[in-house]
Amino acid sequence: MNNWVTMLIIGVLSLIAGLMAMFNPFGASLVATAIAGWSFAILGVLQIFDGVRAEGWGGKLWAILLGVIALFLGINILGEPLQGMVALTVVVGFMFAVSGIxxxxxxxxxxxxxxxxAVLVSGAVSLVLGFMVLSNIPGSAVVALGVLLAVELLSNGVSMIALALARKDEA
Incomplete structure (x- = not known):
């Protein structure tokens, strides 16, 4: 992105979206769940398509099998978003815990x-976050994904605005 104004607009929009997600973490959690569901579904279709075109039965079979599993997960998450939200939150909690360890x-x-x-403190924070998420399932599922999405959007917005202003000063 050579145009600093475009970067600034993206940064401001990301900040606004992050604030909206922070003020409505349940809605943001549903959005994050839908994004994950659609991602799995699209990945599954592409994997199946690639598997059909693959050479050799071994590669073909594994590619199609993985594609069917991903497609099934995507359809399941999209069809049952609240259960999908809980499942994704459990995965996030375990990821925090394992990362912390x-x-x-x-x-x-x-x-x-x-x-x-710094590494020890980061590990301890990840462990605490993992424990907090996992110890409060399904309650944490209602907000955890939304808060994480909000933090990511806010962080992205701040960095894009900073990059835009730095690029403006260079121009």
Whole structure:
């Protein structure tokens, strides 16, 4: 994006969307669930199509099987969005927990330095987030995905605005 104005507009729109998601985390969670459902469905169709065109029965069979599974997941999430929201929230909670465990392991493996403490703190935060999400299922499913989407949109908006203003100063 060479035009700083375009970057600025994208940043402002991302900030607005992030604020909307933060003020309505349930709606944002539904949107995140729908995006995941459609992503799985489209990925499944593309995988099946690619599997049909693949050479050799081994590759063809695995590609089609994975495509059918992804398509099934997408249709299931889109057909039952509240159950899909809970399932996706459980996955996110486990991802936080596993990420936290690995960060703590890496943090203890790093020689003594400020980096060691940054990694350990990051790991501890991930573990706490994972515990918070998983210990409050299904309650956390109502807002967790929406809050994560809001934080991502707000972060993206701030960075795009900063990049736009830096690019404006260069021009």
């Amino acid at each position: 690995f960060k703590v392991i890496v943090g203890f493996a790093v020689p003594s330095s400020p980096l060691k403490w």
